[in-house]
Amino acid sequence: MEPTTLTKPATLTLSGAAGQIGYSLLFRVAAGEMFGPNTPVRLRMLEAPQAVRAAAGVAMELQDAASPLVAGIEVTADPRVAFEGANHAILVGARPRTAGMERSDLLEGNGAIFGPQGEALNDVAADDIRVLVIGNPANTNAMIAAAHAPDVPRDRFTALTRLDHNRAVAQLAARTSVNVREIKRVTIWGNHSRTQYPDIRHATVAGRPALEMVGTEWAEGVFIETVAQRGGAIIEARGGSSVASTATAIIDHVRDRRFGLSDPEDWTSTALISDGSYGVPEGLVCSYPVRPVDGRWEIVQGLAIDEFSRTKIDASVAELEEERAAVQALGLI
Numbered sequence: 001m002e003p004t005t006l007t008k009p010a011t012l013t014l015s016g017a018a019g020q021i022g023y024s025l026l027f028r029v030a031a032g033e034m035f036g037p038n039t040p041v042r043l044r045m046l047e048a049p050q051a052v053r054a055a056a057g058v059a060m061e062l063q064d065a066a067s068p069l070v071a072g073i074e075v076t077a078d079p080r081v082a083f084e085g086a087n088h089a090i091l092v093g094a095r096p097r098t099a100g101m102e103r104s105d106l107l108e109g110n111g112a113i114f115g116p117q118g119e120a121l122n123d124v125a126a127d128d129i130r131v132l133v134i135g136n137p138a139n140t141n142a143m144i145a146a147a148h149a150p151d152v153p154r155d156r157f158t159a160l161t162r163l164d165h166n167r168a169v170a171q172l173a174a175r176t177s178v179n180v181r182e183i184k185r186v187t188i189w190g191n192h193s194r195t196q197y198p199d200i201r202h203a204t205v206a207g208r209p210a211l212e213m214v215g216t217e218w219a220e221g222v223f224i225e226t227v228a229q230r231g232g233a234i235i236e237a238r239g240g241s242s243v244a245s246t247a248t249a250i251i252d253h254v255r256d257r258r259f260g261l262s263d264p265e266d267w268t269s270t271a272l273i274s275d276g277s278y279g280v281p282e283g284l285v286c287s288y289p290v291r292p293v294d295g296r297w298e299i300v301q302g303l304a305i306d307e308f309s310r311t312k313i314d315a316s317v318a319e320l321e322e323e324r325a326a327v328q329a330l331g332l333i
């Protein structure tokens with residue numbers, strides 16, 4: 001066998017590294033699932049001060065996994081240390097919503113996390129930094145981080161809607177009794193929230209138009225509700241939010257951006273900073289149909305948007321605008 005040639009190590013900073021998603025994600029990154037078998041990774045584990053000890057415990061376990069691809073593990077509560085020279089920032093740690101909490105308190109709590117993290121990214125991350133926000137409200141947290149990182153190109157900021165995308169693909173595959181690989185061109189539009197619009201108007205199932213196969217009643221009713229409320233259904237069923245499927249979606253997002261889609265005619269979904277495409281106001285972090293092009297996400301242009309889709313997209317965008325107005329009013333952006 002040819003000896004393996006390793007590439008330059010990637011530096012990945014994960015915030016919320018002692019949390020549940022972190023625990024599920026880190027070992028898969030260490031095993032090469034995100035960057036492939038030839039790219040070593042330096043893991044920077046960023047945590048809140050009170051969870052640094054727990055993160056150090058996870059770091060001990062990572063060491064014990066003895067992965068040949070791990071080129072270093074560091075634990076810190078200081079974003080400036082964590083993001084120094086980082087190529088990838090995966091921002092999971094966020095202020096959770098607790099019972100009786102006002103929306104402004106939630107946004108303020110998240111502003112206190114994502115504002116300083118954005119500043120640190122701006123000042124110390126590598127020139128090719130890519131930021132993926134998972135911590136909720138993910139779209140608006142990404143907007144806050146981006147607002148505090150004016151020197152980082154706008155297209156480097158994304159918020160995860162790949163989990164919603166994967167959920168939509170799986171629901172359509174189950175409904176039509178095909179393998180998920182037969183499902184193409186599903187889109188998640190808007191916010192990673194219950195207002196999102198999972199859209200199969202352009203989707204195909206084994207090459208046939210999906211809408212013809214499943215009918216508009218299901219596509220506009222049960223399908224949208226099931227996908228948009230899946231996060232809540234999982235919280236109810238397992239007593240905690242999605243963890244392993246979120247880690248899978250994070251890996252899918254980063255891997256596809258780096259290595260391309262398995263079918264280049266297909267697309268996927270991610271939330272990114274709107275350039276005004278499809279009538280979404282500029283600057284909102286909105287989920288779109290996207291393809292990876294030269295290591296960046298490009299919005300798929302030119303799709304016909306019918307009246308039903310327009311109404312659904314506009315409703316989710318209205319929620320994003322409300323969130324933007326709220327963080328503006330709080331002086332967070």
Ligand SMILES: NC(=O)c1ccc[n+]([C@@H]2O[C@H](COP(=O)([O-])OP(=O)(O)OC[C@H]3O[C@@H](n4cnc5c(N)ncnc54)[C@H](O)[C@@H]3O)[C@@H](O)[C@H]2O)c1
Pocket residue numbers: 015016017018019020021022046047048051092093094095096113133134135136138160161163164192241242243246
């Ligand atoms: N976008 C999505 O598709 C999606 C899916 C699932 C979960 N989520 C969100 O992901 C977030 C985390 O989920 P989890 O299950 O891992 O939660 P968790 O509570 O198990 O872990 C969160 C971790 O973040 C840490 N943290 C808090 N403030 C921090 C800060 N300032 N810097 C660094 N770390 C900090 C906490 O100490 C904790 O260890 C939640 O906001 C959840 O709603 C998003």
Ligand SMILES: O=C(O)C[C@H](O)C(=O)O
Pocket residue numbers: 136163230231232234241242
């Ligand atoms: O953490 C949540 O509130 C739900 C999560 O965003 C999900 O989509 O599963």
